[in-house]
Amino acid sequence: MEKILIVEDDNNINQMIYETLSNEGYNCTSAFSGTEALLHAGSCQFGLIILDLMLPGLPGDEVLKSIRKNSNVPVIVLSAKDELDTKVDLLTLGANDYMVKPFELKELKARVLVQLRDNKMDNKDNMIMEFNNLKYDMQKKQVSINGKNIPFTVHELKIIELLLRHPGQVFSKNEIYEYAWDDYYIGEDKTINVHISNIRQKIKKVTDIEYIETVWGLGFKLATV
Amino acid sequence: MEKILIVEDDNNINQMIYETLSNEGYNCTSAFSGTEALLHAGSCQFGLIILDLMLPGLPGDEVLKSIRKNSNVPVIVLSAKDELDTKVDLLTLGANDYMVKPFELKELKARVLVQLRDNKMDNKDNMIMEFNNLKYDMQKKQVSINGKNIPFTVHELKIIELLLRHPGQVFSKNEIYEYAWDDYYIGEDKTINVHISNIRQKIKKVTDIEYIETVWGLGFKLATV
DNA sequence: AATTTCTTTAACTTTTCTTTAAACTTTTTT
DNA sequence: AAAAAAGTTTAAAGAAAAGTTAAAGAAATT
Helix, strand or coil, rough: CCEEECCCCCHHHHHHHHHHHHHCCCCEEECHHHHHHHHHCCCCCCEEEECCCCCCCCHHHHHHHHHHHHHCCCCEEECCCCCCCHHHHHHHCCCCCECCCCHHHHHHHHHHHHHHHHHHHHCCCCCCCCCEEEECCCCCCCEEECCCCCCCHHHHHHHHHHHHCCCCEEEHHHHHHHHHCCCCCCCCCCHHHHHHHHHHHHHCCCCCCCEEEEECCCEEEEECC | CCEEEEEEHHHHHHHHHHHHHHHHHEEEEEECCCCHHHHHHHHCCCCCCEEEEECCCCHHHHHHHHHHHHCCEEEEEECCCCCCCHHHHHHHHHHCCEEECCCCCCHHHHHHHHHHHHHHCCCCCCCCCEEEEEECCCCCCEEEEEEECCCCCCHHHHHHHHHCCCCCEEECHHHHHHHCCCCCCCCCCCCHHHHHHHHHHHHHHHCCCCCHHHHHHHEEEEECC
């Protein structure tokens, strides 16, 4: 089920889009300001973003610019009739499509479909997860902190991915094992500990920040400071 | 210089578009009926087609359907305000974008730009992909590094093409096989390894740069550093 | 039909990653 | 405060994946 982020400060319009797309089977999330949008977009889990231009907090074009820094998720921009100049720039800049308000919901549905279809071909897994300067480009299987790449092995990446998906949440060794190895946990096992240790060492070469925190008796989590 | 086909029966509108896009530096061709459009499109030399819906000879949606049978050249559909239902179908069918008449030329230019930009990667015809001094002329099926030609075989070329299309992205042997052989992967197989090895050896004769990077347990990617 | 070229298979080597084991440290419990 | 439990680290053995080479098998060319 594709996830769609709806960024629109007008409550009515936001809800209207939300209901329409939810009825189409999409998993929608609403945001009502530019800053809120960035918070959501940061975790980079969306297959499509619908973005209004006039937003409190941070204007839509700034939001778009920021999103484009580390993602090419398709973005459909919404705008009022009198903002044509900006719109043109937006298209050349990085928006994938735009619609002039008021628009018909039928049209919206069609455009959403087009963007998701187009995107499916090119971006297999174009997700860049980010947390506190730690970026994980899932396409390139590349983790970097402050821009410095760190070579991780497959299992290490999987562990990082799990923690990154739910910052702050504690995962037991059992859970980590089953996620990263996609297999049942064979009890008594120090394997996870070694891997966590290795991950920490690799990170230490690049930064002093402790990303992985131990929760005694329970497991590990991404430190949320 | 990109070639654009303009299919529009209204002489004025056709000319207007023609002049606008010509001024932008595009190489335009005008067609005034659906059948004429197909004649032009058949030769498949266009980087973009602008297609009106109401056409003598053959309606625009039929033209689009016909074009899509053997090409995925980007198509921007033009339509009058009252044809929304059809439009929606068009988008889901195969049009890349559409505009409602009357439209502003500024907007047209922007949308043309978007389509051509998006397509540049996908348009096989007359494409030269380049990455870090490695050039791949898809027409000539010729790869060169720093101007020195390297003779690659069909499968080798396909592998290079896949990697070149998405620099940095990791592809599993499975994915590589299915792309380059256009067939299902029969599991346990060292074929890909041998081919990768052969590609590397050929490259090594010309440069010391390692273009293909191994990602242990996952696959291969074009080295982006 | 013969020759050349390309692809695949197979045997072997090398590299890299994973796990085990053991010594050590920290935290919790008694 | 000592013992037990849980976690950390290091090194080494083991396993898995990738690399290489040569030869056999297919395709394509001549």
